[in-house]
Amino acid sequence: MNSKVIGLVDDEEVFHWLVESNVKMINDGCKFLSFFNGEEILNYLRSSPAVIPNILLLDLNMPVCSGWRFLENYANSAVKTEMDIYILSSSIDPEDKVRAKNFSIVREFVSKPISSDFLKRALNRFS
Amino acid sequence: MESPTDSFIGNHVLDRRIRTTLSNAKITLCELNLTTRIIHWSVDQSFHFFEFSKSYDGTFDGYFKLIHDDDKERVAKSLEHLNLDEYITLEHRVLWTDGTYHWLEGIGKYYQEDGMSLLIGTIQDITERKRLEIEREDWERRHKLVADAAGVIVYDYDIESGSIIWSGNVKHILSFSNEEMGDINRWGDLIHPDDRESTFKALEEAQSQLKTFEVYYRFRRKDGEYRNIYDKGTFLSDDGKAKRMLGMMSDVTELMLSRMALTQSENRFRSLMNNLNVGVALYDVNMVPVMHNKTAFTLLGMTESQFVGTAAMDNEWNVIDSDGDRMKPEDFPIPMCIKEKKAIKQVVMGVFRPITKDRVWLMVDAEPIYDHNKDLLHVICTYMDFSARKRMEEVLKEKNQQLTASTKEVERRNERLLEFAQIVSHNLRSPLSSIAGLSDLYFNSNEKDQDQAVSYIKDVCKKALETIDDLNKVLKVQQGDRIRSEKLRFEDCLSSVIELMKISLSEKNIVVDADFMQAPVIKYPPIFLENILLNLLSNSIKFCSKTEKPEVIIRTKKIKNTVILYFTDNGLGIDLSKHKEDIFSFGKTFHLNMDSKGVGLFLVKNQIRTMGDEIEVDSKVNEGTTFKIVFKNQYE
Numbered sequence: 001m002n003s004k005v006i007g008l009v010d011d012e013e014v015f016h017w018l019v020e021s022n023v024k025m026i027n028d029g030c031k032f033l034s035f036f037n038g039e040e041i042l043n044y045l046r047s048s049p050a051v052i053p054n055i056l057l058l059d060l061n062m063p064v065c066s067g068w069r070f071l072e073n074y075a076n077s078a079v080k081t082e083m084d085i086y087i088l089s090s091s092i093d094p095e096d097k098v099r100a101k102n103f104s105i106v107r108e109f110v111s112k113p114i115s116s117d118f119l120k121r122a123l124n125r126f127s
Numbered sequence: 128m129e130s131p132t133d134s135f136i137g138n139h140v141l142d143r144r145i146r147t148t149l150s151n152a153k154i155t156l157c158e159l160n161l162t163t164r165i166i167h168w169s170v171d172q173s174f175h176f177f178e179f180s181k182s183y184d185g186t187f188d189g190y191f192k193l194i195h196d197d198d199k200e201r202v203a204k205s206l207e208h209l210n211l212d213e214y215i216t217l218e219h220r221v222l223w224t225d226g227t228y229h230w231l232e233g234i235g236k237y238y239q240e241d242g243m244s245l246l247i248g249t250i251q252d253i254t255e256r257k258r259l260e261i262e263r264e265d266w267e268r269r270h271k272l273v274a275d276a277a278g279v280i281v282y283d284y285d286i287e288s289g290s291i292i293w294s295g296n297v298k299h300i301l302s303f304s305n306e307e308m309g310d311i312n313r314w315g316d317l318i319h320p321d322d323r324e325s326t327f328k329a330l331e332e333a334q335s336q337l338k339t340f341e342v343y344y345r346f347r348r349k350d351g352e353y354r355n356i357y358d359k360g361t362f363l364s365d366d367g368k369a370k371r372m373l374g375m376m377s378d379v380t381e382l383m384l385s386r387m388a389l390t391q392s393e394n395r396f397r398s399l400m401n402n403l404n405v406g407v408a409l410y411d412v413n414m415v416p417v418m419h420n421k422t423a424f425t426l427l428g429m430t431e432s433q434f435v436g437t438a439a440m441d442n443e444w445n446v447i448d449s450d451g452d453r454m455k456p457e458d459f460p461i462p463m464c465i466k467e468k469k470a471i472k473q474v475v476m477g478v479f480r481p482i483t484k485d486r487v488w489l490m491v492d493a494e495p496i497y498d499h500n501k502d503l504l505h506v507i508c509t510y511m512d513f514s515a516r517k518r519m520e521e522v523l524k525e526k527n528q529q530l531t532a533s534t535k536e537v538e539r540r541n542e543r544l545l546e547f548a549q550i551v552s553h554n555l556r557s558p559l560s561s562i563a564g565l566s567d568l569y570f571n572s573n574e575k576d577q578d579q580a581v582s583y584i585k586d587v588c589k590k591a592l593e594t595i596d597d598l599n600k601v602l603k604v605q606q607g608d609r610i611r612s613e614k615l616r617f618e619d620c621l622s623s624v625i626e627l628m629k630i631s632l633s634e635k636n637i638v639v640d641a642d643f644m645q646a647p648v649i650k651y652p653p654i655f656l657e658n659i660l661l662n663l664l665s666n667s668i669k670f671c672s673k674t675e676k677p678e679v680i681i682r683t684k685k686i687k688n689t690v691i692l693y694f695t696d697n698g699l700g701i702d703l704s705k706h707k708e709d710i711f712s713f714g715k716t717f718h719l720n721m722d723s724k725g726v727g728l729f730l731v732k733n734q735i736r737t738m739g740d741e742i743e744v745d746s747k748v749n750e751g752t753t754f755k756i757v758f759k760n761q762y763e
Contacts, residue, residue: 012557014583018564021576025568069705090557093549112560113567 004126007033007053009041009070010088011062019057022116027123037062038070045079052081055122057114060089060096071103084125086110153252159187159235161206161244166190177252178224195220195228209237209246218253230257270294280376284311284360286334286369300356300378302348319345319353326358334369337362343379355380406489406510408434412503414461426489426510428480441481449475460493464506470494488517539736551598558591597726601733610652617643617683617692620653624660631668637677639664646683646690649758655734662727663754667696670752688762697751701744710744 004027008019013036020032033053035041042065045052060067067087087100090112100109110118149155155177158167166187183189194202198219205217214236220228235248274281274295283292289312293305301308301317308314318326322344333340340360345353360374397420400407406423408416416423416435424434432438446454456462460471474491489510496505562584569580621641625632632639649656664679671677680695701710711732735742740759746752 012561014561014587017579017583018561018568021568021572025571090560092552092556112557113563
């Protein structure tokens with residue numbers, strides 16, 4: 001099994017630990033990348049990194065640069081990757097789900113809390 | 128003229144004086160022999176006053192020819208039917224030398240003597256008497272005609288004898304014929320006993336002073352019915368003594384009845400008018416009241432003499448229209464009605480009444496009344512007090528405004544409540560979902576991870592509690608309508624805020640430059656204003672410039688009835704292109720540094736919106752931020 005790369009964009013530190021711990025339990029070989037707002041991941045992607053996440057889990061409400069801003073910038077930028085982008089938000093607002101559908105690059109809108117079932121499903125797409 | 132000398136009278140010697148007397152009285156003696164048809168005249172020089180036509184031959188037949196054709200038959204017949212020793216009187220006209228006819232009166236006695244039929248007597252020229260008589264008859268006839276036509280009675284009262292000559296509509300008015308009416312005593316008897324004494328008293332008075340007699344009395348008719356009579360007469364006097372009275376009587380019963388009915392209806396009308404609670408006044412074309420009720424001048428706050436214009440108006444008296452503007456006298460309904468010649472209706476007049484020191488609201492109608500020539504005759508004006516209705520309208524209006532305001536408030540509250548619910552669901556959902564994830568992990572992981580999970584759960588719980596505390600603050604703001612506004616001085620409020628922040632300000636060397644000269648005072652809840660200034664200032668402190676000398680500039684301004692507060696710093700600024708919507712959101716921070724939790728500005732916005740006011744922000748990254756707060760309805 002190739003080692004998968006999972007990227008998480010979320011301003012809550014505890015969530016990073018939570019996701020990472022869950023991912024490690026499913027597949028210990030996964031690589032985990034942490035970003036705390038949209039700007040960080042954008043800058044990372046623009047820097048032509050060696051490692052690009054297979055899966056990007058994206059929170060919406062974040063300081064400095066929200067998930068929405070990231071999506072707008074990324075969709076309009078020259079940077080193109082083959083990431084599966086999942087919105088992972090504590091929002092259950094239907095309007096957010098509608099808004100998310102406008103972005104074709106978004107694979108799915110997932111509400112928190114995160115479940116290992118979801119992670120397994122997301123990872124299995126690359127097995 | 129040939130004098131007949133062969134007369135038996137002429138044969139007698141008459142005393143000269145008798146002749147003279149007869150001559151003066153224009154009387155001649157004569158003897159007519161009906162058998163021989165010879166006539167003898169008393170021969171005398173004085174005969175000249177009988178100027179028979181020259182054709183007269185001195186014979187009876189010649190005389191008969193001179194008699195007026197209209198009288199001939201009557202004279203002839205009278206002479207044919209004579210009885211012995213009987214006097215006859217014959218009035219007849221005889222042709223005179225000048226071609227006129229003179230009235231002669233022959234009075235004679237019929238005798239028979241020696242087989243002859245004799246008529247002996249006098250002939251007198253009565254032309255003058257007859258003329259007067261005819262003239263009087265003529266007058267009487269005319270009088271009667273006039274009296275009849277006028278439906279009145281004309282009388283001629285001879286004071287000495289007490290007799291009265293009645294003419295005119297006597298029978299019709301008094302029900303008695305002229306003969307039945309009789310003299311003064313009869314007239315007096317028929318006057319109503321209650322009026323009799325006063326009527327006679329008036330008569331005596333007028334008679335003694337030769338003044339016009341003018342009375343009203345009730346007169347009893349045959350059927351016992353009394354009629355009201357108007358009686359007016361004038362005296363004819365001789366040497367200052369009343370001789371006759373000529374007068375006129377008319378039946379005024381109907382007139383008096385209708386006058387009484389009119390008076391009654393006028394009285395009824397007046398009492399109706401005076402009991403109305405609507406003021407009514409009738410004005411002539413010069414705006415002078417000709418009739419009015421008490422309510423009219425009472426409502427207008429005038430005395431009656433002020434109302435009719437005989438007393439000066441009170442200086443304090445004034446009128447405003449429904450907009451509260453002073454009403455010019457030419458815009459009052461009556462002059463308008465006279466000027467425009469049409470009804471002016473439903474004019475609202477707010478009259479200040481100096482007498483009662485209050486303002487009354489009147490609804491005034493003015494309507495023109497025209498005469499038969501279509502010329503303006505009067506203006507009738509009604510004044511209705513609708514102060515009570517006006518007050519009710521005002522209360523209703525106020526209630527409506529309150530209702531609108533409270534509806535708006537409810538809408539605002541609903542909006543905020545929805546927003547709050549979203550904030551709650553989001554901000555509490557986030558830590559709870561973390562806790563859920565962590566506890567899941569706890570049951571599926573090793574000991575080391577379990578410890579870590581529990582420790583994180585603690586952290587998340589602590590944050591969640593802080594969030595709940597923050598939300599509580601927001602809730603308190605949203606109950607702000609229980610907070611009372613007070614008059615506050617910006618300077619005082621800022622001083623106490625600076626006092627609180629003194630340490631942070633001096634740590635970062637921040638200079639606060641405040642000038643409230645243009646609008647030093649505001650009506651606001653003290654806690655709100657303090658919190659607004661506190662949060663704006665702490666926002667400026669948090670994000671103050673690290674390169675420049677940090678400065679905060681605060682100004683106020685008055686525009687119309689609003690106060691505007693400008694709060695400017697030269698700090699880090701906010702990228703509005705990215706964060707405009709998020710500035711005042713709950714739990715938003717835009718900077719990675721520092722202790723920002725993003726509740727302060729949310730609170731500020733909430734308080735300002737609770738008061739119905741507005742906050743705007745203008746900012747440039749690394750240049751600074753200006754908050755502009757518009758406090759509405761500060762000056763009313």
